[in-house]
Amino acid sequence: MTLPSAAGLRRFLAILSVLTLAACQGLPEPPAPLGSPSPNQAPPAPPPATPSEATFAFEPFTGAPGNLADDLSRYIGIEAQKQGLILVRRVGAASNYRVKGYLSATGEPSSATVFYVFDIVxxxxxxxxxxxxxxxVGGTKGDPWQAIDSATLERIANRSVVEIVAWLNRR
Known part of the structure; x- marks a missing residue:
């Protein structure tokens, strides 16, 4: 019997921590596979607000160091403006939707991976x-968050905002 490598174990634990964080939010059902509803579940209902009326408030991110969370917030704001997504930036301001973000990172000397989950509620x-x-991305010794650079955060912001806009515009 062979034991898993330390890198494999770290990766497994990072994925497990993201799933645990998401589960701690008291969600009534487990996440569906990407792109399709589970066999016993109807597809999500269309968003009630029209794209021109919809407003989104991002909650503080869970799991990421403050400086990276701040940078990701800034990149999401830039991308939202490009995509025409209306963000509410005042704490406690009314919005049609709230977005809860969860991030986790794992690394080894040759690579680091950041996992992200955004729930629209x-x-x-x-x-x-x-x-x-x-x-x-390329790895680092020690803290895997040190390997996460601005280009990585920009890609996460772009992909996330594009998916939100696509969801909002589906009919």
Missing amino acids: DPAGTRLKRISGSET
Whole structure:
């Protein structure tokens, strides 16, 4: 019997931590596979607000160091403006949707991976859409967050905002 490598174990634990963070939010159902509803679940209902009326408030990100969370917030704001997505930036301001973000990173000397999950919820807290993915970059010794650079955060922001806009515009 062979034991998993330390890198494999770290990767498994990072994925497990992202899933655990998402599960701690009291969601009534497990996440569906990307792109399709589970066999016993109807597809998510279309968003109630029209694209021109929809407003989004991003909650503080869970899991990422403050400086990277701040940078990601800034890149999401830039991307939202490019894509015509209306963000509410005042704490506690009313919005049609809230976005809860969860991030985790794992690394080894040759690579580091950041995992992200964004849940779009309605004012009652019901999850309407989940966006998730990962980005792998060159590694670093020690803290894997040190390998996450601005280009990585820009890609996460772009992919996330594009998915939100696509969800919002589907009919």
